[in-house]
Amino acid sequence: MEIEKKYGPAATIAICKLNAGETLVAEGGAFMAMQGPVDVTTTTRQKGGGGIIKGLKRIFSGESFFLNHFTAKNISEVWLGTPLPGDIMVHELQGDRLVIAGGGFVACESNVQIDLQWQGLKSIFSGEGIFWIKASGQGKVIINSFGFIYPIDVDGEYIVDTGHIVAFEETLNFEISKASKSWIDAFLSGEGFICRFKGKGRVWCQSHNPKSYGQELTPHLKPKQK
Amino acid sequence: MYPGIFVQNRDQRKFSVQVDFDLYKVSFRFFDGEKTEYIEWAYRDLVWEMGGNRNSLLFLGTKENPDRLYFEIETPLIQEIKKHEGLKDIWQEVSRDRKKSSRSALIWATSIISVLTLLIVFRGPIFGSLGSAIPFSWEKNIADQVLNPKITTEQQTLVKKLDHLIKKLKVDPEWTDQLTFHISSNTEPNAYATLGGHVFVNKGLITELKSSEQLIGVIAHEMAHVHRRHVVRSLSQALGVFSVFQLLIGDISGLAAILIDQGGPLLNLQYSRELEEQADSDALMQMIESQIDPIGLSQSLQIIRDQQQRLISQSPGSEALNQLQKIEILNSHPDIEKRIQSLTDRAQQLKQESLKQGRSISPIEFDYEKFKNEIKERF
Amino acid sequence: MMEINTSPVTQIERLGTESFRLLKVLLAPGQKLIVEPGAMASMEAQLQVETLINQGFFQATLLKFLGGESFFINYFLNPDQKPRHVFLSQSTPGEIIERDLKEEKLYVQPGALIARTSQVQVQVVWAGIASWIGGEGLFRLELSGSGRIWYGCYGAMIEKEVLGDYIVDSGHLLSYPPEMKLSLKLAGSLFSSLLTREGIVLKLSGHGKIQLQTRSIKGLAQWLNPRFWG
Numbered sequence: 001m002e003i004e005k006k007y008g009p010a011a012t013i014a015i016c017k018l019n020a021g022e023t024l025v026a027e028g029g030a031f032m033a034m035q036g037p038v039d040v041t042t043t044t045r046q047k048g049g050g051g052i053i054k055g056l057k058r059i060f061s062g063e064s065f066f067l068n069h070f071t072a073k074n075i076s077e078v079w080l081g082t083p084l085p086g087d088i089m090v091h092e093l094q095g096d097r098l099v100i101a102g103g104g105f106v107a108c109e110s111n112v113q114i115d116l117q118w119q120g121l122k123s124i125f126s127g128e129g130i131f132w133i134k135a136s137g138q139g140k141v142i143i144n145s146f147g148f149i150y151p152i153d154v155d156g157e158y159i160v161d162t163g164h165i166v167a168f169e170e171t172l173n174f175e176i177s178k179a180s181k182s183w184i185d186a187f188l189s190g191e192g193f194i195c196r197f198k199g200k201g202r203v204w205c206q207s208h209n210p211k212s213y214g215q216e217l218t219p220h221l222k223p224k225q226k
Numbered sequence: 227m228y229p230g231i232f233v234q235n236r237d238q239r240k241f242s243v244q245v246d247f248d249l250y251k252v253s254f255r256f257f258d259g260e261k262t263e264y265i266e267w268a269y270r271d272l273v274w275e276m277g278g279n280r281n282s283l284l285f286l287g288t289k290e291n292p293d294r295l296y297f298e299i300e301t302p303l304i305q306e307i308k309k310h311e312g313l314k315d316i317w318q319e320v321s322r323d324r325k326k327s328s329r330s331a332l333i334w335a336t337s338i339i340s341v342l343t344l345l346i347v348f349r350g351p352i353f354g355s356l357g358s359a360i361p362f363s364w365e366k367n368i369a370d371q372v373l374n375p376k377i378t379t380e381q382q383t384l385v386k387k388l389d390h391l392i393k394k395l396k397v398d399p400e401w402t403d404q405l406t407f408h409i410s411s412n413t414e415p416n417a418y419a420t421l422g423g424h425v426f427v428n429k430g431l432i433t434e435l436k437s438s439e440q441l442i443g444v445i446a447h448e449m450a451h452v453h454r455r456h457v458v459r460s461l462s463q464a465l466g467v468f469s470v471f472q473l474l475i476g477d478i479s480g481l482a483a484i485l486i487d488q489g490g491p492l493l494n495l496q497y498s499r500e501l502e503e504q505a506d507s508d509a510l511m512q513m514i515e516s517q518i519d520p521i522g523l524s525q526s527l528q529i530i531r532d533q534q535q536r537l538i539s540q541s542p543g544s545e546a547l548n549q550l551q552k553i554e555i556l557n558s559h560p561d562i563e564k565r566i567q568s569l570t571d572r573a574q575q576l577k578q579e580s581l582k583q584g585r586s587i588s589p590i591e592f593d594y595e596k597f598k599n600e601i602k603e604r605f
Numbered sequence: 606m607m608e609i610n611t612s613p614v615t616q617i618e619r620l621g622t623e624s625f626r627l628l629k630v631l632l633a634p635g636q637k638l639i640v641e642p643g644a645m646a647s648m649e650a651q652l653q654v655e656t657l658i659n660q661g662f663f664q665a666t667l668l669k670f671l672g673g674e675s676f677f678i679n680y681f682l683n684p685d686q687k688p689r690h691v692f693l694s695q696s697t698p699g700e701i702i703e704r705d706l707k708e709e710k711l712y713v714q715p716g717a718l719i720a721r722t723s724q725v726q727v728q729v730v731w732a733g734i735a736s737w738i739g740g741e742g743l744f745r746l747e748l749s750g751s752g753r754i755w756y757g758c759y760g761a762m763i764e765k766e767v768l769g770d771y772i773v774d775s776g777h778l779l780s781y782p783p784e785m786k787l788s789l790k791l792a793g794s795l796f797s798s799l800l801t802r803e804g805i806v807l808k809l810s811g812h813g814k815i816q817l818q819t820r821s822i823k824g825l826a827q828w829l830n831p832r833f834w835g
Contacts, residue, residue: 010624010698085698086625095242096231097298099279138242147625147698153238157650164646164694170279171233171296196650199277202238205647205692207620207627212643212696216716220826 001109003140009087009148014080014106016142018072025114026080026107026142028066036076041069069110080107082144084210089143089166097136097170100143104166109139134170143167147208158197163209169201228297228306232256232265235292245295247306247313252286254295267295269312276323284320299324380604384597385409388427391438391592392445396516405452407445411605415530419448429605433598435529438590439522443509447523450508451501506569514576519587521577524569531562616688617703623761626701628693630720632683640679640693640720648681648691655680680723695719695757699818702762702779703755710749710783713756714818717779722752747783756780760820771809776821778807785811 001024002017013032016024028042043066070078082088083103091098093112108114115134135141145166152158154172162176175196197203227244232254234241241256253266271288278285278296284303287294297303299320307317388407404423413430425448427441435441506523513520577587616631627646632638642656656679683689695701695717704711706725718727728747748754758779765771767785781787788808809815 010622094240095229096240097279147627147694148621150620150627150692152647158647159650159652160647161643161645168279170283171277173277173279173281194645200238207625207646207692207694208698209643209646209694209696213698216696217822217826217829220823221830 003090005088010085012088014088014142016078018076020074022072023110024070024078024107025110026068030080030106032079032081034078037073038076039071042066084146086145087148089149091141097134098167100133100167101165104143105133106142106144108141111139112137112141145206146210147206149204149206151202151204153202154197155200160195160205162195163211164205166204166206168203171201172197172199230295230297233294274316394590395512415533417444417448419451423452429601432601435526438592438594439519440526442518443523443526446509446512447505450505514580517588520573524566527566623700625698628701629690631688631690633688634683634686636683637723638681638720639723640681641718642679644693644719646692646694649689651685651689653682653684693719697759699759700762701757705753706751708751710747713746713780715746717756719755719757721754725750725752725754758818760818763817766814768812773807776823777817779816779818781815782813785809785813
């Protein structure tokens with residue numbers, strides 16, 4: 001399957017060119033348009049099990065409950081869009097695993113397994129959801145961001161603000177810690193927490209933080225009129 | 227054979243490999259696109275460490291070679307490692323580490339819950355006191371600039387009359403110095419205190435109520451809000467709670483939107499229940515100490531409540547409900563009936579005690595009806 | 606004792622586009638930068654961050670509740686021997702403006718500030734009632750001193766040289782110099798406008814360069830509100 005990115009980095013879409021027999025698995029809501037003989041099935045499951053429970057877990061990670069399977073009977077194109085204005089990255093997995101943070105997952109080839117990974121209690125603090133997506137297997141994964149994506153190769157330590165994490169290789173471990181020295185500061189500063197990556201591997205960061213944008217907007221939104 | 231990932235250090239390329247755990251070595255093959263390579267590492271040369279995401283990976287390598295082989299630490303892997311004497315210390319450490327992490331998770335959970343509870347329980351004092359740190363002169367300066375409408379001399383006379391009525395409440399002169407009363411032409415039966423000690427009494431309130439004691443009751447309640455700096459504190463409290471929740475849960479945009487309403491926040495604040503109860507108590511005490519019948523407060527609430535119910539039955543739509551929301555004195559109390567009842571009871575109690583102590587309640591010398599009519603005309 | 610190098614930072618890389626601007630700031634050894642909390646996207650672990658109360662407790666409280674800024678401020682310091690980078694961004698999509706201040710004052714939209722060098726002061730000052738009613742807040746962020754500042758705008762930035770009077774919608778005003786006066790243009794009476802927030806625009810008078818942003822948060826909220834809750 002060939003994947004082409006267009007109109008980046010602010011309004012990027014992914015054009016997936018499928019050959020006969022190939023299947024694209026995309027989250028509900030990503031679909032924009034398609035061309036050619038494509039069968040679409042919508043399930044809560046991925047190939048190899050899943051079901052409703054996994055679907056519910058997906059909601060916790062910021063993804064949608066449903067997955068769409070696009071199976072091409074012949075050469076076709078599926079166009080995918082993203083919920084947030086920003087960039088798209090296409091990563092090729094070679095048996096290794098990629099951890100995708102908060103809602104960034106868009107689609108993947110059918111040989112890639114999508115799993116929800118419990119990131120530990122510390123991720124409650126991250127504000128990015130307690131389940132992150134672990135993508136493993138062989139094939140391409142399409143991930144989107146808010147703003148544009150920049151990769152950082154970590155060898156040792158690197159710090160990323162939690163709202164700016166898009167994805168990272170599994171060889172990196174991370175710690176959620178506070179931006180300042182004292183706990184009081186961290187609670188009151190509104191800064192939130194930062195993520196300290198350790199090890200050797202690549203982390204992909206996004207230029208903007210959807211949470212901050214939402215916070216900026218929230219005070220101006222009217223509450224529900226009873 | 228066991229699946230693992232081989233990372234070539236020089237270009238960080240990754241290869242999916244099948245690894246053999248022999249008697250005294252690990253071995254595997256990988257295809258780098260051009261040729262197949264065969265690698266062997268003896269157990270005695272092995273260096274290893276745990277790492278990766280959530281410490282769930284086991285990295286193997288040798289001292290000379292920077293390339294690494296890694297596996298996900300799972301039960302089948304541990305079984306495999308257990309089989310080999312040469313890998314015994316790896317297995318021991320890995321299983322010990324797994325036990326440790328579940329214990330620390332428990333400690334984490336308990337501490338988070340206790341901190342959360344403390345913050346929520348004590349949020350009032352914590353954030354409220356921040357608000358009180360703003361000096362009153364600041365408040366007054368701000369508000370004065372905003373809230374000094376132009377009124378006619380006739381209207382001014384009526385405001386003076388109102389001031390005269392209010393002076394029947396024998397409060398600390400310090401209190402009254404901080405207050406400026408205004409009458410607005412708004413027909414809602416409402417009165418509200420805002421920043422800087424400015425208290426607005428709506429025409430609608432004066433015309434709806436029936437006696438001076440009732441009007442005094444409502445005003446005393448508002449004065450209490452000013453005296454206790456509730457206005458400023460309420461604002462800071464709202465912002466404070468928002469921040470706390472936000473950090474810990476991550477998303478309460480709905481709650482935040484409710485707390486920080488843009489529509490004239492300075493003019494129409496929602497107080498918490500505690501602050502309301504405080505203002506009620508203060509008002510009752512002020513009235514009884516000025517020998518004014520404290521029943522006035524609960525009576526005025528009843529009148530306002532009745533008016534609201536009339537409104538609802540007349541125009542069952544969002545219009546009426548909107549109006550309801552804006553009545554500050556009725557807000558934040560889920561049970562208005564209970565409040566009215568409680569205030570009536572306490573008023574009776576206070577009156578009896580006062581009589582026992584030889585202090586009588588005297589009716590206020592003020593022609594309320596005349597005042598009401600004049601207000602109806604001039605505003 | 607490390608010598609703190611307070612000269613303007615030497616290397617800035619502007620990444621992205623004007624819709625999504627990201628700054629890569631390279632701090633020289635010993636260099637210090639004051640950064641708003643939340644502005645940091647990612648940074649090298651060698652950099653030290655100290656969070657302090659923003660210019661004293663009282664000012665900090667004002668800045669937080671009235672100025673839209675934060676109570677705490679972060680001091681980034683590079684204690685290392687090599688230059689280290691930090692990526693700075695802002696909460697809204699848009700452009701980031703870099704500006705040199707030379708012993709002058711500037712008023713900036715509250716909340717827009719991203720970073721400044723240590724000789725620039727930030728203060729909450731009384732902006733006048735017109736500003737509050739116009740939706741700009743009762744207080745202004747006043748930046749003063751000498752140094753370099755970075756502030757973000759929502760959308761793209763338009764610079765305008767004003768001679769005389771200029772009318773702007775609140776929410777689109779990004780920055781203006783102190784020589785310009787802000788006043789109100791009302792459609793109706795003061796009170797009716799106060800309660801409905803309609804018919805209010807700001808009038809800038811004087812001679813100076815002002816900056817506008819092409820989008821406004823309030824504008825977005827106004828568009829969203831009726832679409833929420835069905």
